[in-house]
Amino acid sequence: MKVIIPTALRKHTDGQNHLSITATTVQDALEQVVTAHPQLRSSLFDDRNQLVSYVNVFVNDRNIRDLENEATPLRETDEILLVPAIAGG
Amino acid sequence: MSDQGMLAREETARYARHLTLPEVGTEGQVKLKSASVLVVGTGGLGSPVALYLAAAGVGRLGIIDFDRVEYSNLQRQIIHGSEDVGRPKVESAAESIGNVNPLIQIDRHDEAFTSANAMRIAADYDIVIDGTDNFATRYLVNDVCVLLGKPNCYGSIFRFEGQASVFGLPGGPCYRCLYPKPPDPGTIPNCAEGGVLGILPGIVGTLQATEAIKLILGIGESLSGRLLLLDALEMKFRELKVRRDPTCPLCGDAPTITAPIDYDQFCGTPKQDAAQSPWDIEPTELKRRLEAGQPLTILDVRKQHEYDICNLGGTLIPLDELPTRLDELDRTRPIVVHCKLGMRSAKAVQILRDAGFPDVSNLNGGIIRWSKQIDPTVETY
Ligand SMILES: [Zn+2]
Numbered sequence: 001m002k003v004i005i006p007t008a009l010r011k012h013t014d015g016q017n018h019l020s021i022t023a024t025t026v027q028d029a030l031e032q033v034v035t036a037h038p039q040l041r042s043s044l045f046d047d048r049n050q051l052v053s054y055v056n057v058f059v060n061d062r063n064i065r066d067l068e069n070e071a072t073p074l075r076e077t078d079e080i081l082l083v084p085a086i087a088g089g
Numbered sequence: 090m091s092d093q094g095m096l097a098r099e100e101t102a103r104y105a106r107h108l109t110l111p112e113v114g115t116e117g118q119v120k121l122k123s124a125s126v127l128v129v130g131t132g133g134l135g136s137p138v139a140l141y142l143a144a145a146g147v148g149r150l151g152i153i154d155f156d157r158v159e160y161s162n163l164q165r166q167i168i169h170g171s172e173d174v175g176r177p178k179v180e181s182a183a184e185s186i187g188n189v190n191p192l193i194q195i196d197r198h199d200e201a202f203t204s205a206n207a208m209r210i211a212a213d214y215d216i217v218i219d220g221t222d223n224f225a226t227r228y229l230v231n232d233v234c235v236l237l238g239k240p241n242c243y244g245s246i247f248r249f250e251g252q253a254s255v256f257g258l259p260g261g262p263c264y265r266c267l268y269p270k271p272p273d274p275g276t277i278p279n280c281a282e283g284g285v286l287g288i289l290p291g292i293v294g295t296l297q298a299t300e301a302i303k304l305i306l307g308i309g310e311s312l313s314g315r316l317l318l319l320d321a322l323e324m325k326f327r328e329l330k331v332r333r334d335p336t337c338p339l340c341g342d343a344p345t346i347t348a349p350i351d352y353d354q355f356c357g358t359p360k361q362d363a364a365q366s367p368w369d370i371e372p373t374e375l376k377r378r379l380e381a382g383q384p385l386t387i388l389d390v391r392k393q394h395e396y397d398i399c400n401l402g403g404t405l406i407p408l409d410e411l412p413t414r415l416d417e418l419d420r421t422r423p424i425v426v427h428c429k430l431g432m433r434s435a436k437a438v439q440i441l442r443d444a445g446f447p448d449v450s451n452l453n454g455g456i457i458r459w460s461k462q463i464d465p466t467v468e469t470y
Pocket residue numbers: 262263264265266267333334337338339340341
C-alpha cells in the first residue's frame with residue numbers, strides 16, 4: 001500500500017512523494033514510515049508519542065479520527081494520506 | 090421580484106453569459122447583486138477571488154489587508170501591478186477591482202483583521218473568504234464565521250499543494266474540527282520560507298470564489314464536509330471527508346469558545362519584541378556595535394536565494410549546513426547571527442554555543458526587523 005507524503009514533509013523522505021509499505025493497521029504503517037525515515041517522527045508524533053493534531057491521517061478519503069484512530073485496519077489497496085495544516089495564501 | 094430585481098441595461102449586457110445560464114438567469118444575477126462578500130487578505134488567494142467575484146457582479150465586496158505591495162508579491166498577487174509597489178494593498182486592489190467592474194461597491198478596510206475588529210467587520214457580510222497567509226488569522230476567520238453564522242470559503246497553499254473547503258455551514262464542520270490545534274511555530278514553513286508556485290493561488294482562489302458564487306446562487310453541491318486537496322506537480326485532486334466534531338470547542342455540542350481569543354498566543358506566534366533566544370540582541374544594539382567599529386562576524390543562516398534579495402553583508406552559511414561548516418568561523422571573534430525573522434538564527438546560536446563558541450548572539454526579529462527599525466533601504470520579502 002502507498003503512504004502519500006505531502007510537500008511539507010518530503011524534506012524528511014529524501015524528496016519521495018510516497019512510500020510503499022505493507023501494514024495491517026495505521027499504527028503499524030506509521031511506525032514503519034518513521035522507522036524508515038526517523039526525521040519524520042517529530043513531525044508526526046509529540047513527546048508523548050501521540051499523533052500531533054495538525055497532521056491528519058486519512059485512509060482513502062476517511063479521517064482515522066472518524067474510524068478507529070491508529071487501530072484502523074488496512075487493506076492492501078488502501079491509500080494512506082498525511083495531511084498537515086498549511087497556511088499560505 | 091423587488092425593485093432590486095431590476096437590472097440596468099449596462100448590467101444585462103455585462104452579465105449576458107450569466108443571464109443565459111438557466112442556473113443563474115436574471116434571478117441569480119440579482120442575488121449576486123444583492124450579495125456581500127468579505128475577502129480577508131488581498132494576496133495570492135485574495136487576488137483572483139476579488140477579481141472574479143467583482144467580474145461576476147457580487148454587489149458589495151469588502152477587502153481587508155494591512156500590508157503594502159512588495160516586488161516579491163507580484164509573482165502571484167495578480168490584483169497588484171509593478172507600479173503599485175509600496176502602495177497599500179487595499180488601495181491597489183480596489184483600483185483593479187474598479188477597473189474590472191465599476192458597477193459594484195467596494196468597502197476598503199486598510200487594517201489588520203484582529204480579534205478586536207473581526208466580529209464587527211465580518212458581521213456586515215453574507216460570506217467570508219479566507220485568503221490569509223498565517224495560522225493565527227485563519228483560526229480568527231474560522232472562529233468569527235462560526236460565531237456569526239457566516240460561511241467561510243477556505244483555501245490554503247504551500248509550494249505545489251493546495252487545500253480548499255467550505256467551513257461554518259449549518260451541520261458542517263469548521264476548521265477546528267479538521268485541525269484542532271495549529272502547528273508549533275517553525276514546524277511547517279510558511280510560503281516566505283518554503284516558497285510557492287505562483288499559479289497555485291490562482292487555482293485555489295478560483296475554487297474559493299466558485300464556492301462563494303454557488304452559495305449565493307443556492308446551486309450545486311457545496312464543498313462543506315469535503316476537503317479538496319490539490320497536488321499541482323502530479324496535477325491530482327483528492328477529495329477527503331471532513332465531519333463536524335461534536336467535541337469541537339467552537340462548533341461542537343458544548344462549545345467553550347464564545348468570542349474571539351488571543352490567536353498569537355494560541356498559535357505561539359513570536360511577538361516581534363519577544364525573546365527568541367537567551368542570547369538575543371536588539372537591532373539598535375547591533376547598529377551601535379557596528380558604528381563603534383567593534384570587531385564582529387555577522388553570520389547569515391538563510392538560503393542563498395534569500396541572501397540574494399537582501400543581506401547585511403554577512404557570511405552566508407545556511408542553517409542546515411552549519412553543523413558541518415563550523416570550522417569556517419573564527420571562534421575568537423564575537424558572532425551575531427541573523428536570518429529572516431529570528432527563529433532559524435536562534436537555532437544557529439544554540440548550535441554554535443553548544444559547539445563551544447564563546448560569544449554568539451541572535452539578532453532579534455531578523456533582517457526584517459532590521460529593515461523596519463534601522464535601515465528601510467534593506468529590501469524585505
Ligand atoms: Zn468545529
